Amino acid sequence: MTSNNKISLTTPRRTQELEYAYLTPDAAETGASPLVFLHEGLGSVTLWRNFPQELCNRLKRQGLAYSRYGYGASTPRPQNEPLPPDYLEREAADTLPAFLNALNIERPWLIGHSDGGTIALLAAAGAVLPLAGIVVIAPHYFVEEICLAGIERARQAFETSNLREKMARYHHDPDSVFYGWQQVWSDPARRDWNIAAELERIACPILAMQGSDDEYATLEQIEGIKRRAPQTQLYVVEQCGHFPHLTHSEQTIERIAAFIETIET
Numbered sequence: 001m002t003s004n005n006k007i008s009l010t011t012p013r014r015t016q017e018l019e020y021a022y023l024t025p026d027a028a029e030t031g032a033s034p035l036v037f038l039h040e041g042l043g044s045v046t047l048w049r050n051f052p053q054e055l056c057n058r059l060k061r062q063g064l065a066y067s068r069y070g071y072g073a074s075t076p077r078p079q080n081e082p083l084p085p086d087y088l089e090r091e092a093a094d095t096l097p098a099f100l101n102a103l104n105i106e107r108p109w110l111i112g113h114s115d116g117g118t119i120a121l122l123a124a125a126g127a128v129l130p131l132a133g134i135v136v137i138a139p140h141y142f143v144e145e146i147c148l149a150g151i152e153r154a155r156q157a158f159e160t161s162n163l164r165e166k167m168a169r170y171h172h173d174p175d176s177v178f179y180g181w182q183q184v185w186s187d188p189a190r191r192d193w194n195i196a197a198e199l200e201r202i203a204c205p206i207l208a209m210q211g212s213d214d215e216y217a218t219l220e221q222i223e224g225i226k227r228r229a230p231q232t233q234l235y236v237v238e239q240c241g242h243f244p245h246l247t248h249s250e251q252t253i254e255r256i257a258a259f260i261e262t263i264e265t
Contacts, residue, residue, distance in 0.1 A: 051246065137245055
């Protein structure tokens with residue numbers, strides 16, 4: 001999925017230009033809540049591949065995806081500006097509401113993967129804007145050793161393989177994207193980070209999905225969400241890693257569609 005759309009957005013911390021893509025199915029249902037896609041820690045609009053468009057087609061509704069500040073073709077983060085430790089919280093409280101308000105997006109479904117899933121959880125907990133519900137794919141609400149080990153493997157790949165060159169196809173500044181993400185999560189001061197208390201404030205419907213063989217997390221990530229937000233429905237994609245929407249796309253789309261259709265019936 002590619003995008004030529006840009007919007008200039010001012011938040012309490014900066015003015016930024018964000019790339020975004022509208023997703024329009026062949027036959028959209030009038031008045032249906034739109035889908036807003038929130039990408040992962042190394043993601044962008046384009047790195048969602050065909051998944052957002054296919055889900056919008058399946059549900060016959062409009063969609064929207066954007067690249068966060070510093071990602072994809074959005075405003076690059078300056079080399080001397082580290083990714084702040086509370087970047088997920090800032091995105092949920094400031095940038096996401098401002099972005100949706102600027103484009104007149106009302107009562108959307110948030111569809112978030114990994115970091116994007118955590119942003120969706122925080123947005124729902126903060127109740128800054130009305131939501132139809134959220135779908136979180138491989139989210140994280142606390143730090144696990146398996147996550148840190150996965151990030152270390154990614155660092156080694158970035159520095160010794162062609163991962164950097166691959167990322168350069170999708171990000172204006174792949175070094176800023178990668179090291180910003182890697183350094184925040186690898187910081188020993190982050191070991192105690194969690195949003196368990198925030199989960200208890202979520203009132204909207206939640207579908208939490210995860211691969212059974214996620215290389216960055218155990219199933220406690222989604223099971224813990226359900227314990228704190230009992231309205232959550234869980235779905236485990238068997239024999240699947242961290243990217244079920246890419247490796248098990250049809251299965252993931254059907255489960256999300258069934259969940260949303262059931263909630264809205």
